[in-house]
Amino acid sequence: MMDFLARASRMTMTLVGLGALLLCGTAMAQTTTTLSSATVQSITDDGYNGTQASMACTVIDASGIPSGDTLVSATVTTQLTHTWLGDLTAKLMSPDGSVLTLFSRPGFTEPADDGTGCCGDSSNLAAANPLTFDDSATNDPELMGGTLTGAQVVCLDDGFCSYFTNPGAAATPPASFADLAGEAASGNWTLCVGDSGGGDTGEISGWSITLVHEGAAVTEPPRLVPASSRWSLVLLGGLILAWVGFGLRKH
């Protein structure tokens, strides 16, 4: 008899718990949005001086994401066409105004983020061989092209197509995509590329960004149970009473 009552009590508690979950819910969905730009923007040869104004920039409009959503994580894929990649510095500007340097003049330890000094890696970048920047990647972009000779193309000829971010002499934070977590996801994301050495030229051929974002946590207020569910609860209650009664008669 005691065993039966204990089982009945446990079942009742379980049903009460399930009912509470059905009546009060917490909503916080994560969404992944990938947006791309096919805008071609030529990069001024040897024009970089450390300012955004001295860089070629193209914008991805992410205003379709709800304005209250915050960023969880991001990755960027660049399509750059350029010889002598060591000329280049690439930066991502967030809608909130943060500047994340993806890479800074690979192969050259620049004394400052101002375009002075010379020279980085001589390998090439091609739009047909896009590069992905991702916190979980294992390749350092400062070593980009380091195993290639002459005019070989990164990713195509060395298989190194994914990199983490390395700001070099550029100001931090942010130093990684993780440092942008909690910022607004909605708005304009901008890729800018500057060139710090004369003679080799190129362009931004396109790029894309993948944004993982989430809305604010919302605890929904308790709801009145709809009429159809009320009849289900009455039926369930009746079944429990019948089961308990049957158990009592048996004992």
Ligand SMILES: [Ca+2]
């Ligand atoms: Ca460097």
Ligand SMILES: [Ca+2]
């Ligand atoms: Ca090289």
Ligand SMILES: [Ca+2]
């Ligand atoms: Ca150049």
